[in-house]
Amino acid sequence: MSKSLLKVITVAAAGFAAGVLLAPKSGKATRQDIKNKAKDAKKYADKQVDLAKDIGAEGLETVKSTAKRAKHEADDLVKSTKSSAKVVAAEAKKLSGEAKVRAERVSKDAKRTAEKVTKDAKAHVK
Numbered sequence: 001m002s003k004s005l006l007k008v009i010t011v012a013a014a015g016f017a018a019g020v021l022l023a024p025k026s027g028k029a030t031r032q033d034i035k036n037k038a039k040d041a042k043k044y045a046d047k048q049v050d051l052a053k054d055i056g057a058e059g060l061e062t063v064k065s066t067a068k069r070a071k072h073e074a075d076d077l078v079k080s081t082k083s084s085a086k087v088v089a090a091e092a093k094k095l096s097g098e099a100k101v102r103a104e105r106v107s108k109d110a111k112r113t114a115e116k117v118t119k120d121a122k123a124h125v126k
Helices: 003-022 027-125
Strands: none
Touching: 003 027
């Protein structure tokens, strides 16, 4: 029960009690007043409970829809991330292939240069 509802009920009960104690009515009339006030208080409390239920239901629906939207956004993010990862992997593989080709070319050039240097060195040694 909320604090404000509790305050309203407390103030209403205090006012009712004061009214009963200060009213110059007979016992039968006072009992009837008490019965009527109790019915009124019950009706008021029932209305407040229904209002609280409605507010709670609206809050629950808001939480559910927000959670559903967040799930969809997370799913979209996962899909996007997977797609990006595939693109990056393909680019890395492509770069790896290009690096391999360059390394083979450099290796061949180095072998040719080594053979040439060896040949020149032998020619100068003779």
